[in-house]
Amino acid sequence: MTILTVGSVAYDHIITPYAERTWSLGGSAVYFALAAQHFSDIQLVAVVGDDFADEDAAMLQSRHIDLQGLEHLPGKSFFWKGEYLANWNDRVTHDTQLNVFEAFNPKIPEAYRKTSVVFLGNIAPELQLRVLEQMDEPGLVILDSMNLWIAKCMDDLKRVLKSVDHLLINDSEAQMLSGKDNLVEAAKVIFDMGPKTLCIKKGENGAMLMHDDKVFIAPAFPFCNVVDPTGAGDSFAGGYVGWLSQAPDLGWENLKKAVIFGSIMGSVTVESFSIDSLKALELAQIRDRYDTFNQLTQFDALKESDRFLQKGPSSAS
Amino acid sequence: MTILTVGSVAYDHIITPYAERTWSLGGSAVYFALAAQHFSDIQLVAVVGDDFADEDAAMLQSRHIDLQGLEHLPGKSFFWKGEYLANWNDRVTHDTQLNVFEAFNPKIPEAYRKTSVVFLGNIAPELQLRVLEQMDEPGLVILDSMNLWIAKCMDDLKRVLKSVDHLLINDSEAQMLSGKDNLVEAAKVIFDMGPKTLCIKKGENGAMLMHDDKVFIAPAFPFCNVVDPTGAGDSFAGGYVGWLSQAPDLGWENLKKAVIFGSIMGSVTVESFSIDSLKALELAQIRDRYDTFNQLTQFDALKESDRFLQKGPSSAS
Numbered sequence: 300m301t302i303l304t305v306g307s308v309a310y311d312h313i314i315t316p317y318a319e320r321t322w323s324l325g326g327s328a329v330y331f332a333l334a335a336q337h338f339s340d341i342q343l344v345a346v347v348g349d350d351f352a353d354e355d356a357a358m359l360q361s362r363h364i365d366l367q368g369l370e371h372l373p374g375k376s377f378f379w380k381g382e383y384l385a386n387w388n389d390r391v392t393h394d395t396q397l398n399v400f401e402a403f404n405p406k407i408p409e410a411y412r413k414t415s416v417v418f419l420g421n422i423a424p425e426l427q428l429r430v431l432e433q434m435d436e437p438g439l440v441i442l443d444s445m446n447l448w449i450a451k452c453m454d455d456l457k458r459v460l461k462s463v464d465h466l467l468i469n470d471s472e473a474q475m476l477s478g479k480d481n482l483v484e485a486a487k488v489i490f491d492m493g494p495k496t497l498c499i500k501k502g503e504n505g506a507m508l509m510h511d512d513k514v515f516i517a518p519a520f521p522f523c524n525v526v527d528p529t530g531a532g533d534s535f536a537g538g539y540v541g542w543l544s545q546a547p548d549l550g551w552e553n554l555k556k557a558v559i560f561g562s563i564m565g566s567v568t569v570e571s572f573s574i575d576s577l578k579a580l581e582l583a584q585i586r587d588r589y590d591t592f593n594q595l596t597q598f599d600a601l602k603e604s605d606r607f608l609q610k611g612p613s614s615a616s
Numbered sequence: 617m618t619i620l621t622v623g624s625v626a627y628d629h630i631i632t633p634y635a636e637r638t639w640s641l642g643g644s645a646v647y648f649a650l651a652a653q654h655f656s657d658i659q660l661v662a663v664v665g666d667d668f669a670d671e672d673a674a675m676l677q678s679r680h681i682d683l684q685g686l687e688h689l690p691g692k693s694f695f696w697k698g699e700y701l702a703n704w705n706d707r708v709t710h711d712t713q714l715n716v717f718e719a720f721n722p723k724i725p726e727a728y729r730k731t732s733v734v735f736l737g738n739i740a741p742e743l744q745l746r747v748l749e750q751m752d753e754p755g756l757v758i759l760d761s762m763n764l765w766i767a768k769c770m771d772d773l774k775r776v777l778k779s780v781d782h783l784l785i786n787d788s789e790a791q792m793l794s795g796k797d798n799l800v801e802a803a804k805v806i807f808d809m810g811p812k813t814l815c816i817k818k819g820e821n822g823a824m825l826m827h828d829d830k831v832f833i834a835p836a837f838p839f840c841n842v843v844d845p846t847g848a849g850d851s852f853a854g855g856y857v858g859w860l861s862q863a864p865d866l867g868w869e870n871l872k873k874a875v876i877f878g879s880i881m882g883s884v885t886v887e888s889f890s891i892d893s894l895k896a897l898e899l900a901q902i903r904d905r906y907d908t909f910n911q912l913t914q915f916d917a918l919k920e921s922d923r924f925l926q927k928g929p930s931s932a933s
Contacts, residue, residue, distance in 0.1 A: 483839060504821055505835060516835050516912050518822060522800060547921070555915040556922075586918060593917045595833050598872040600910045601903060604864070605873075 300544045303411050303437075304331055305344040305430045306420025306533070307400060308351070308369065309377035312393075313573065315527055316385045323573035324355050326377060327420040327443070330530035333577045334537025334564040335418070336362045337585060339544040342411045344368035344430065348376040348399040358578070367408050372399040387503075387525055407433040415439065416544045418536065419463070424448050424455035431462055439549070441465040441540050442494070443532070449475050457492060465543075466494040467536055470507075473499050482507065483514070496554060498539065498561070500532055508558050515555045520566035520592055527572045531565040534577060538564030563588045619861050620728050620754075621648055622661040622747045623737025623850070624717060625668070625686065626694035629710075630890065632844055633702045640890035641672045643694060644737040644760070647847035649681045650894045651854025651881040652735070654902060656861040659728045661685035661747065665693040665716040675895070684725050689716040704820075704842055724750040733861045735853065736780070738762050741772035748779055756866070758782040758857050759811070760849070766792050774809060782860075783811040784853055787824075790816050799824065800831070813871060815856065815878070817849055825875050832872045837883035837909055844889045848882040851894060855881030880905045 306328030312321050332341045341364045348371075356366060380394035405426055415438040419427040427442060442463045448456050449472060456476075460466065466489060474480055477488035486497045486509040496510040505518040539561035546553040563585060570576045623645030629638050649658045658681045665688075673683060697711035722743055732755040736744040744759060759780045765773050766789060773793075777783065783806060791797055794805035803814045803826040816824040822835040856878035863870040880902060887893045 481839075481841075507838070514838070514912055515915065516838055517915070518833050518835050521824070521831070521833055522798075524798075552916050559915060589918050593915070595831055596913060596915075598832065598834070598876060598910070598913075599869050601906050 300416050301340045301342060301414050302335055302416045302418055302540060302544050303342040303344065303368075303407070303414040303430075303434070304328055304335070304418040304420055304540075305405050305427065306331060306422055307377050308343075308345040308347050309379055309400075310350070311529060311573065312378070312380035313527055313529055314380075314382035314393075315572075316383065317526070318572065320572050324352075324358075325379065325529060325573060327422070327530075327533040329359070329574060330533035330568060330577065331418060331420055331537040331540075332359065332364045333362065333574055334534040334568070335541035335544070336364055336537075337580070337582060338541030338560075339416070341365065342368055342408075342414060344405050344407060344411070346370040346372055346377075346399050346403045346405075348372060348374045350376050368406075368411055370403075370406065372402060374399045376400075381529070383528060387528055390528075405430050405433075416540065417441070418540045419443065419459070420533065420536070421445050421448075424452045424459045428455060428459045431459060439464055439543065441467065441536070441543075443467045443536050444472065444476075445469075446472050446475055460489075460493040463494045465496040465498060467498045467500060467532075467539065469500050469502070469532075473497065483509070498558060500535055500561075502531070506535070506558050506562060508554060510551065510554055513551055515551075515558060517555075517558050517562055517592075518596065520562050520588065521595065523566045523569055525569045528569050529573065530568050530577070534568040535561040535565040538562070559589060559592055560585070563592065617733050617861050618657045618659060618731050619652055619733045619735055619857060620659040620661065620685075620724070620731040620747075620751070621645055621652070621735040621737055621857075622722050622744065623648060623739060624694050625660075625662040625664050626696055626717075627667070628846060628890065629695070629697035630844055630846055631697075631699035631710075632889075633700065634843070635889065637889050641669075641675075642696065642846060642890060644739070644847075644850040646676070646891060647850035647885060647894065648735060648737055648854040648857075649676065650679065650891055651851040651885070652858035652861070653679045653681055653854075654897070654899060655858030655877075656733070658682065659685055659725075659731060661722050661724060661728070663687045663689055663694075663716050663720045665689060665691045667693050685723075685728055687720075687723065689719060691716045693717075698846070700845060704845055707845075722747050722750075732756065733857065734758070735857045736760065736776070737850065737853070738765075741765050741769045741776045745772060745776045748776060756781055756860065758784065758853070758860075760784045760853050761789065761793075762786075763789050763792060777806075777810040780811045782813040782815060784815045784817060784849075784856065786817050786819070786849075790814065800826070815875060817852055817878075819848070823852070823875050823879060825871060827868065827871055830868055832868075832875060834872075834875050834879055834909075835913065837879050837905065838912065840883045840886055842886045845886050846890065847885050847894070851885040852878040852882040855879070876906060876909055877902070880909065 307326035309326035311325035375398040378396040421443040477485035479485040508515040542560040624643035626643035628642035692715040695713040738760040794802035796802040825832040859877040
């Protein structure tokens, strides 16, 4: 099924301990769409300026990403300049220029309004809400958010969460949103806000999925040679939502698979600068990485014949 | 099969952000033995001073831990005073008194020499070597080590590693020992030193097992309410070696299970001060936690019917 997504399209200036690139296509919607298009057609709702390159548009369109919802405004596109320090965990933002994004008021083309899968990328909750209001009862709504919006726009965020099925955030954001340190308790609070499924992204420490009383934990895909972490979370969302958009059903087994596809997409993105490896990704690699992930993490259940763990505390004192 | 282990028996003064205990039984051999005794009988080789309490001896003996190899010397037992800071990752050692441990020269009782499973706890490689020299061709030798010995006693460590089947260390230690940042490459270097199986403990980030070209990764058991991390690594070793000591065979499936039992034992230990929860652990809880671990981490392989991931990069530009 087609996925409608709203988010940012940006040009990034990225500095890592090993390299630097001054002008590369980025933004949450771009990473998301390039990952999710392996599963479904994408309708992209975002805004760009005069500097948006024709070849970038062509590259996206060649990958089943529809740009009818990509608004063009006079001025410059969203620009971000950031630097990763040697441990990869600390990121310094040198410059953020909202530019045309400041005036962004998402307008959903008529042709998009009945799309049944909606991914609300990590932008102001007020804008996410405006997108949802224009949609005609989507069947699956998934939202990404961050600490900034939790701190600044909690009321708007709570309003939009009421109509959301899945929430994707990281662990500290789940704690911040719920006021609970323990992630199981945090999930309960968040379930009461609207979403019935919570996917907690933990970067290099993997991800955790919660739905009803069920929990799934997955390590990050190992052996990534990290070149540039930009867009890892958005790519994760692309794999996650992409898989769900065409899964045979939304039962627990398929929800778990969504986490694996998310992790795979995140792992691919970080292995090169900007969108390079994501753009070059082929279906066979996704399948290979899924199989590898499965082999790396699966182990036997305890068998009846294993029930001979020899001893309990004997005459425990 | 019975396990012979050598390590420290100590009294600890532990300070956490929430509590403090001034005198509690600890030491690597104690944590190891209390975890491993759920699987096999234990022969403990260590040294204590005059202050070693009769009730501590009785508690260990009541759990199938043989103390014939526990030497008593005049003076005080090994004493460690440490403090955990609020993030649990930083540990400050306020005081280490080796006391009788300084003169420790492990002597293996005649009755222990044919024991076929040997766990060389985290002590000076020279002492580990002396233990091995007194053993009569054990079938399975597993060694724990740390950065201190890699930095100070590399020659001795390399000598003992030649006779070791499994090495348990953490990720930075594997990198330090091998001179390789990439853990897959680190494993290859370490395999050439002797051990054919490498288990890398990553604390709250789980564990990684490598053998031949095979890799297994397991997250840490989640939802632990950390009360005191002391002994987590030694308890991990207890579950790991304990399971292997009586596994039906040492094939890959059983090696993976050893990691799970190790993680379970580590998770139990950190949930209370000192050895409290490990001492109270019952067999049913180990089984429950294994089942939970399995449910939390298992997901379906990609099915043939899933091979409809819709799209590859179409006319990739």
